[in-house]
Amino acid sequence: xxxxxxxxxxxxxxxxxxxxxxxxxxxxxxxxxxxxxxxxxxxxxxxxxxxxxxxxxxxxxxxxxxxxxxxxxxxxxxxxxxxxxxxxxxxxxxxxxxxxxxxxxxxxxxxxxxxxxxxxxxxxxxxxxxxxxxxxxxxxxxxxxxxxxxxxxxxxxxxxxxxxxxxxxxxxxxxxxxxxxxxxxxxxxxxxxxxxxxxxxxxxxxxxxxxxxxxxxxxxxxxxxxxxxxxxxxxxxxxxxxxxxxxxxxxxxxxxxxxxxxxxxxxxxxxxxxxxxxxxxxxxxxxxxxxxxxxxxxxxxxxxxxxxxxxxxxxxxxxxxxxxxxxxxxxxxxxxxxxxxxxxxxxxxxxxxxxxxxxxxxxxxxxxxxxxxxxxxxxxxxxxxxxxxxxxxxxxxxxxxxxxxxxxxxxxxxxxxxxxxxxxxxxxxxxxxxxxxxxxxxxxxxxxxxxxxxxxxxxxxxxxxxxxxxxxxxxxxxxxxxxxxxxxxxxxxxxxxxxxxxxxxxxxxxxxxxxxxxxxxxxxxxxxxxxxxxxxxxxxxxxxxxxxxxxxxxxxxxxxxxxxxxxxxxxxxxxxxxxxxxxxxxxxxxxxxxxxxxxxxxxxxxxxxxxxxxxxxxxxxxxxxxxxxxxxxxxxxxxxxxxxxxxxxxxxxxxxxxxxxxxxxxxxxxxxxxxxxxxxxxxxxxxxxxxxxxxxxxxxxxxxxxxxxxxxxxxxxxxxxxxxxxxxxxxxxxxxxxxxxxxxxxxxxxxxxxxxxxxxxxxxxxxxxxxxxxxxxxxxxxxxxxxxxxxxxxxxxxxxxxxxxxxxxxxxxxxxxxxxxxxxxxxxxxxxxxxxxxxxxxxxxxxxxxxxxxxxxxxxxxxxxxxxxxxxxxxxxxxxx
Numbered sequence: 001x002x003x004x005x006x007x008x009x010x011x012x013x014x015x016x017x018x019x020x021x022x023x024x025x026x027x028x029x030x031x032x033x034x035x036x037x038x039x040x041x042x043x044x045x046x047x048x049x050x051x052x053x054x055x056x057x058x059x060x061x062x063x064x065x066x067x068x069x070x071x072x073x074x075x076x077x078x079x080x081x082x083x084x085x086x087x088x089x090x091x092x093x094x095x096x097x098x099x100x101x102x103x104x105x106x107x108x109x110x111x112x113x114x115x116x117x118x119x120x121x122x123x124x125x126x127x128x129x130x131x132x133x134x135x136x137x138x139x140x141x142x143x144x145x146x147x148x149x150x151x152x153x154x155x156x157x158x159x160x161x162x163x164x165x166x167x168x169x170x171x172x173x174x175x176x177x178x179x180x181x182x183x184x185x186x187x188x189x190x191x192x193x194x195x196x197x198x199x200x201x202x203x204x205x206x207x208x209x210x211x212x213x214x215x216x217x218x219x220x221x222x223x224x225x226x227x228x229x230x231x232x233x234x235x236x237x238x239x240x241x242x243x244x245x246x247x248x249x250x251x252x253x254x255x256x257x258x259x260x261x262x263x264x265x266x267x268x269x270x271x272x273x274x275x276x277x278x279x280x281x282x283x284x285x286x287x288x289x290x291x292x293x294x295x296x297x298x299x300x301x302x303x304x305x306x307x308x309x310x311x312x313x314x315x316x317x318x319x320x321x322x323x324x325x326x327x328x329x330x331x332x333x334x335x336x337x338x339x340x341x342x343x344x345x346x347x348x349x350x351x352x353x354x355x356x357x358x359x360x361x362x363x364x365x366x367x368x369x370x371x372x373x374x375x376x377x378x379x380x381x382x383x384x385x386x387x388x389x390x391x392x393x394x395x396x397x398x399x400x401x402x403x404x405x406x407x408x409x410x411x412x413x414x415x416x417x418x419x420x421x422x423x424x425x426x427x428x429x430x431x432x433x434x435x436x437x438x439x440x441x442x443x444x445x446x447x448x449x450x451x452x453x454x455x456x457x458x459x460x461x462x463x464x465x466x467x468x469x470x471x472x473x474x475x476x477x478x479x480x481x482x483x484x485x486x487x488x489x490x491x492x493x494x495x496x497x498x499x500x501x502x503x504x505x506x507x508x509x510x511x512x513x514x515x516x517x518x519x520x521x522x523x524x525x526x527x528x529x530x531x532x533x534x535x536x537x538x539x540x541x542x543x544x545x546x547x548x549x550x551x552x553x554x555x556x557x558x559x560x561x562x563x564x565x566x567x568x569x570x571x572x573x574x575x576x577x578x579x580x581x582x583x584x585x586x587x588x589x590x591x592x593x594x595x596x597x598x599x600x601x602x603x604x605x606x607x608x609x610x611x612x613x614x615x616x617x618x619x620x621x622x623x624x625x626x627x628x629x630x631x632x633x634x635x636x637x638x639x640x641x642x643x644x645x646x647x648x649x650x651x652x653x654x655x656x657x658x659x660x661x662x663x664x665x666x667x668x669x670x671x672x673x674x675x676x677x678x679x680x681x682x683x684x685x686x687x688x689x690x691x692x693x694x695x696x697x698x699x700x701x702x703x704x705x706x707x708x709x710x711x712x713x714x715x716x717x718x719x720x721x722x723x724x725x726x727x728x729x730x731x732x733x734x735x736x737x738x739x740x741x742x743x744x745x746x747x748x749x750x751x752x753x754x755x756x757x758x759x760x761x762x763x764x765x766x767x768x769x770x771x772x773x774x775x776x777x778x779x780x781x782x783x784x785x786x787x788x789x790x791x792x793x794x795x796x797x798x799x800x801x802x803x804x805x806x807x808x809x810x811x812x813x814x815x816x817x818x819x820x821x822x823x824x825x826x827x828x829x830x831x832x833x834x835x836x837x838x839x840x841x842x843x844x845x846x847x848x849x850x851x852x853x854x855x856x857x858x859x860x861x862x863x864x865x866x867x868x869x870x871x872x873x874x875x876x877x878x879x880x881x
Contacts, residue, residue: 015161015166017169019166021033021165029171029172029209034342036338037334038283040065040069040107040283040284041063043287044116044287045092047289047292048089048291048317049722052722056289057098060104060289061102063327066104067099068106069286071109071118072112073090073114073118074124074149075125076297077149079124080124084152096162096168097162100168106171106172107171107172107284108170108173110173111175112153116575117253117293119297121575125488134579136182136578137189138192150200154205163208164207165207165208175197175201176197176212179193179194179214180214180224195219198212201222211246213226217237225282230701232274232280243282244280245275246286247284250286250287250288250311251290251310254303254716256685256715257685258715259691259711262696263310265425266407266422268327268702269326269409272334276337285312289313290306290311290314294678294679296572299573299575305681305716306716310323316661317659318432318752319430319753321427321429321753322428329420332768333413336413336419337362337413340364340379349369356386357384361380363379371398377415382397383411384409388407389699390406390699392405392406408421408422409422414783417783419768424765426758427758429758429814430753431815432753433750433752460748461650463649464635464648465633465634465635466635466647469614470615471644472563472609473499473501473609477612478611479609479610481610483604483605484587485586488570490610496681497612497617498610498613499568499612500567500586500609501566501609502564502603503562503563508559510597511559521554522554522595523551523555524553524590525550526589527548527589528546528548528549530546530547530571531544531570532551532587533567535564535565536555541556568585569738591603592604617736621734622732623673624675627732635647645736647743648734652728654750656870658750660720660723661718662674663749664682664684665717668737668740669737670739672733673735674725682716682735683715683716689711690711692708692711753794756865757864758790758791758792759861761859761860762862763788764846766784787845789844789846790843790846790862793842797870798869799869800839801866801869804867806829806833807821807862808825809824809825810822810823823858824854825854827851836866
């Protein structure tokens with residue numbers, strides 16, 4: 001295995017590893033001459049700040065991953081043609097070096113199409129303006145730009161000596177992305193494009209294997225891989241290629257007005273265990289950290305600002321339990337099996353144990369599953385699967401009987417002792433101070449204690465001021481043109497907003513006609529996307545939201561000249577599908593007035609005035625420098641909820657290092673800036689009332705609508721403000737509100753783990769750490785004789801401040817709802833308090849030897865609930881016991 005090496009010579013780039021080659025065979029990637037079973041954490045560097053990267057990478061490593069996987073975001077790195085940007089959140093080299101410093105490898109998915117629910121799928125919008133261009137097909141203008149960018153990235157990696165054979169962490173690269181899903185749309189051009197892309201990538205001198213995911217016709221020297229919720233049945237398109245799972249969707253994205261998806265960790269771990277059980281060798285979580293779509297980076301259309309993705313590390317960088325801990329235990333169990341997994345050159349031994357139960361044996365020699373495992377078998381690991389969705393089933397193998405819960409996999413690193421079962425979670429549950437997208441009884445919901453109420457201090461200034469955004473054209477750069485222009489052709493995506501303004505004459509006959517018939521005219525638009533807001537003579541008339549939907553809006557007109565101003569609004573550009581360059585935004589078809597006395601009036605043929613963006617955007621009134629460009633006035637509480645208003649205030653931040661969340665649930669729709677930095681779009685659209693349940697059954701195949709939460713609530717109310725964007729006092733908060741809201745109800749909350757709980761049975765498995773104990777390795781002690789334990793931990797910088805529940809016996813309920821049973825050891829609370837109070841983490845043995853036996857012959861559990869508070873100076877540490 002490649003070894004970490006951190007010596008740095010003066011004037012020479014750091015060498016993070018002893019240089020090693022990466023190749024592959026039919027079984028696995030070969031790292032430095034050795035086959036490896038690899039587990040990867042998906043992390044997208046622009047969805048966090050550079051200050052967050054180290055802890056995110058460290059928490060991923062602590063979960064037992066071997067490498068980090070990231071896309072490369074073309075539109076972030078080349079915002080204008082030929083002008084490159086690799087700073088701040090786009091400092092790719094810095095990110096990769098931080099990964100290397102943690103001793104982790106890296107999978108670089110260059111694409112350069114990424115999808116990723118990212119604006120325009122990662123393509124720069126200027127690309128669509130190149131004459132004759134067609135994306136992702138055998139098109140010379142596109143191939144020229146794509147090759148230029150991919151080569152740019154590879155050359156940077158070569159210059160920084162970041163490939164494995166140079167002593168860097170990059171062991172794998174990717175060209176294109178899920179192209180097989182749309183290839184048929186391009187016919188023969190698609191087939192030749194795949195071959196060109198593969199040849200182009202291989203010719204760049206990266207010196208590591210290249211991957212194409214979801215590409216069944218990937219050329220021979222390119223490894224094709226699987227993306228999905230389950231990939232245990234996937235096989236590559238050639239025997240000589242290993243089985244790779246590049247995207248295990250351990251969550252799903254959310255859209256404005258939709259429910260919030262969750263994937264149970266019991267199902268996620270089942271899918272991963274099945275993948276390695278059936279011959280997989282490389283697995284990546286998409287996402288291990290999802291992060292935040294800062295600014296206008298979210299795609300869609302209509303994907304929310306949070307990209308939390310129900311990931312083991314949430315968008316603020318805080319560990320989510322039990323998902324993180326249960327997957328960490330899975331990775332430990334798989335690592336214990338790695339010697340056996342890499343030893344078997346062909347397929348493992350397969351044993352049918354029942355109608356829906358099966359075993360896969362990885363051993364150094366053929367073994368007979370019907371007898372006791374011979375002692376002289378040097379290497380043997382066993383996976384037992386029960387894919388029945390309803391029944392627990394007992395199976396017998398190697399002379400022993402094992403109970404398998406439904407929809408689960410048991411992992412036995414020594415073919416004898418169960419180290420892990422995917423359906424038995426012993427990891428703690430964490431309750432955080434802010435939980436977005438959860439329902440009581442399902443996940444981790446608590447009552448929100450706003451900081452202003454929590455510590456008696458109002459962090460927001462009461463001096464809110466506002467500024468009205470003008471309706472229609474406002475700048476010297478507005479222009480006129482005949483007919484309806486396509487939105488993106490005009491804005492180049494420099495703003496979400498584009499004004500379309502025209503004037504027309506209404507006769508007295510039309511006005512009298514409407515009076516006599518009791519009718520009114522309508523404005524009709526063939527199709528619009530994503531939002532149109534309609535103003536007539538400076539007054540708001542109505543809106544329409546949708547993806548190329550027709551518009552028919554009743555309006556009021558007066559005799560003489562009338563002005564119609566249409567504000568076209570995008571909410572993230574299309575990021576998936578064929579022919580992205582043709583998708584566009586704004587309006588399609590005719591725009592006309594209907595209901596006139598002598599027939600319809602086609603407004604599409606008139607001269608229109610176009611104005612890109614908002615006046616407040618142009619003058620950057622959300623910055624300290626641009627603040628003077630707006631005529632700010634104290635809020636008039638009678639008109640406070642009026643649309644098209646900029647709001648400004650200042651706020652202080654609580655002390656400490658915890659992430660900060662901003663509650664914008666009282667607002668309508670718009671964008672928010674803090675100290676001049678765009679934290680993202682906000683929109684308080686409410687999810688449908690139906691489709692959520694208080695309990696999510698992990699059993700059976702998962703899909704993105706299976707375990708949804710947040711029904712009847714806004715899809716997103718809390719927004720991440722990176723701590724490093726803030727000062728201790730006098731931070732500038734500016735909002736642009738499109739529809740109307742109440743800014744005075746905005747609040748702040750620190751985001752941290754406040755409550756931790758766990759419940760472990762005395763017959764649960766020994767802690768996985770026992771498998772590496774020297775006494776066990778020397779066979780002085782049997783693994784199975786080690787008692788299970790409860791392990792609790794607070795966030796870094798926090799300690800366990802109180803134990804609010806502890807019972808060894810027959811406690812019932814769940815986190816925040818525990819209660820004692822008839823059987824209860826009276827010393828439970830004092831013993832747990834002694835073991836845990838004042839510590840960041842603690843382990844408590846679950847056995848009679850610890851607590852005594854409060855009720856003989858009864859299976860006992862230990863349930864604990866604890867509170868976490870920031871660590872304080874030891875001298876003033878006075879905990880209540």
